[in-house]
Amino acid sequence: MPAEKAPSQASQLVKLARDHWDVLISTDGRPYGVRRSGPQIARPFKGRGGVRAALAREFTEATGGQVPSASALSDAMTVLEGIAEDSDPIPIHLRVARHESGIVLDLGTADGRAIIVGPDGWRLADRSPVLFRRSGAMIPLPVPAPGGDGLHRLRDLVNMDDSAFRRLAAWLVAAWIPDIPHPVLTFKGEQGTGKSYTAQMIINLVDPSPAAKRSQPRDTKAWSVQAFNSWALCLDNVSTIPPWLSDTLCRAVTGDGIVDRALYSDDDVVVLTFRRVLAMTTIDAGALAGDLAERTMVLDLQPITTAGRRGEEELDAAYNAARPSVLGAILDLLSAVLAALPGVVLDNKPRLADFARVLAAVDQVNGWTTLADYVAAAESVNTDALAGDVFGSALVKYLDEQGPFTGTAAQLLDLLPPPDGYHPQWPKDATRASGRLKRIAPLLRTVGITYDDTQRTPDRTRQRLIRLVPVESTCISASAASAASETPAEQPEPADAASGHSVRAVSAQRPQTGSADATTAVADAVRTLESPAASAPVTGPEQAVHKIPDAADAADAAMHALSIRGALRCPRCGASMPPALTAAGHLMHLDCTPTEQE
Structure with missing residues (x-):
């Protein structure tokens, strides 16, 4: 056999x-x-x-x-x-994971030891209760040292004021809470303020890597590979951020997923999902796009004097000596925050509300004011981002000079002076202008400009109406309406057209006095403004170029919105309209009502 x-x-x-x-x-x-x-x-x-x-x-x-x-x-x-593939999918974590009421931190050592943090404290465990994966971009964390003065030792290593340092400490605590969005920690300062080294120190506290600082990725796929293999990443020396990267970073803050074709396959795909902790260094926060600016926490680094500057060898020695106690102090604070979080309720929730709750818990534990400082700093960042946006800054300047605007995106684009020469951020057409407005709308609100595009024109084209109103104009319009309700004898003398005052965007209301023929006459005047000639290029201050009906009151045809180059003139007598009347919504002088014969 x-x-x-x-x-x-x-x-x-x-x-x-x-x-x-x-x-x-x-x-x-x-x-x-x-x-x-x-x-x-x-x-x-x-x-x-x-x-x-x-x-x-x-x-x-x-x-x-x-x-x-x-x-x-x-x-x-x-x-x-x-x-x-016969088994159900199991979550596998990178560096940090949520477990029951606590958090598990992978030290990254070969023996698999982990730190388990709960509301009652933290401890070193020989075996993790959850599964972790490793990557070549990770190196082990040192074993944290309990107690000590870790935060004070970290404070001595960074050159920022107390407010910024407290926000940094709170961000470090939040960085180990994996199921919330984290703002992009942005170190800003002039050359020589130690931005890159500070960012490297902070990232190596959260998720040590042999390459803690990275250059900007060339495309989405290169970014996804980096993000898949690291819990915390830092982009160093950011000067400009292309739109695709800005959108990618925003998605990485709130939770991202990228679908790609599987290797050696025609129809199979792989999915990379991640929410990451991000940092960057920059000289100018104005390089940030509006949506990304709202997801950043900017810390300003102070200049280092020649006498106070230290070499990297000295800094490395001080950092490595302080690192275990710094980690222990952050874990102590994290434990206290986990205990306080269930009782934290925010009356006003800013963007990234979960992160704001962590700040409020840190304030409750330490008696700090990180949440208020974070909100105030965020407003400054938004203002800087808007100033760095060529379209946004031109829009703000126009609204400051001319007041509220109501009209289409095409009309707004015609009114705004384009920059000299080609600029990649300047919209090429009305569609891109509308999209750009949506992007910067949150930034506009932070500087007191309300944005609304929910209405449409009542004609068959149904174009989208854009309404931009500075907050001050709301009060001015209310006062103007009160003044316009006075009799002609009680009203102040109309402003001379030679004064140069120009109302480019007003809500024009038909007169409510006089006969029905008066309403018809005003409607004829409005239709005159709607004629094709009104849309022709303007060569003089006397010409009106835009008129768009207000869709909010289209049912009774009582309201119209005009975008005008030059001063608005009465359609009956031809004289300039007083700003008080136009702001109150009148198209003609109150004493210019047409006669019965007209």
């Missing part, structure tokens, strides 16, 4: 894996393996430190030095991947 054929190398590899490994699928669809007798570290099937390499080594040790062939390893991994 012939001898039984020995099992193939692939079969031996599969048996070896099933005896010593648990294979599973993560929530992002990737297969991982966890050694049963080892730490709670999930290894990818392929790549550095993966299951494939570990199986090859174990096979060689078990067979007395026999090396498995590449085809046997490939066949075995295919079988194991099929076994893993």
Whole structure:
């Protein structure tokens, strides 16, 4: 009887894996393996430190030095991947994870030790209660030292004022709370203020890496690879941020997912999902786009005197000596914050409200004012971002000079003077102008300009109406309406047209006095302004160029909105309209009502 054929190398590899490994699928669809007798570290099937390499080594040790062939390893991994897909997906974490009422922090050591933080304190555990994965962009954290004066030692290493340092300490606490959005920590200052070194120190407290500082990625795929492999990242020396990167960073703050085609596949995809802790260094916060500016926490670094400047070798020694006690102090504060958070309720919730609750909890624990300082600083950042936006700054200047605007995006684009030469941020057409307005709308509100685009014109084109009103104009319009309700004898003398006052955007209301023919006459005057000639290029201050009906009151045809170059003139007598009347919504002088014969 012939001898039984020995099992193939692939079969031996599969048996070896099933005896010593648990294979599973993560929530992002990737297969991982966890050694049963080892730490709670999930290894990818392929790549550095993966299951494939570990199986090859174990096979060689078990067979007395026999090396498995590449085809046997490939066949075995295919079988194991099929076994893993039979199980339900399991969440696998990177560096930090939420567990029950506490938080687990992976030290990144080979033995899998972790820090478990709860409302009652923190402790070092030999085995993590949750699964973590590792990457080549991670290095171990030092074991934190309990007690001590860690925050004071960190304060001595950074050159910022007390308010900024307290916000930094609160951000460090929030950085280890994985299920909330975190603002992009932005270090701003002139050259020589130590921005890059400070950012490197802070990132290496949260998620140490051999490359804590990164350059700007070239595209979304390059960014996704970096973000997938690090919990905390820092973009160094940011001068300008392209729109795609600004949007990508915003999504990474609130939670991002990128779908890409799987390697060596035509129809299969891989999904990379992540919410990350981000930092950046910059000289000018005006480089930030509006939506990104609202998701940043800017800390200004103070200049370093020549006498106070220290070399990197000295700083490295001081930082490494202080690091364990700094980590211990942050963990102490994190524990106290977890205990305080359930009782924190915010009456007014700013953007990134979950992060604001953490700041409020830190204030409650330490008696600080980080939340108020964060909100005040955010307003300054928004103002800087708006000043750095060529379209936004032109719009603010126009509204300051001319008052409220109601009209279409095309009309607004015609009214705003374009910059000299080509500028990539300047909208090329009405569609892009409308989109740009939506982007900067939150920034406009921070400087007291309300934005509304919910109404449309009542004509068949149904164009979207944009209404921009400075806050001061609301009060002015109310006073003007009161003045316009007086009789002509009681009203002040009309302003002379030669004074140069120009009302480019007003809400024009038909007169409510006089006969029905008066209303018809005003309507005729409005239709005159709506004629094609009114949209022609303006060469003199006397010409009116835009008129858009106000869709909010289109039902009774009582309200109209005009965008005018030059002063508005009465359609009956031709004289300039007083600003008080136009602001109150009148198209003609109150004593210019048409006669019955007209």
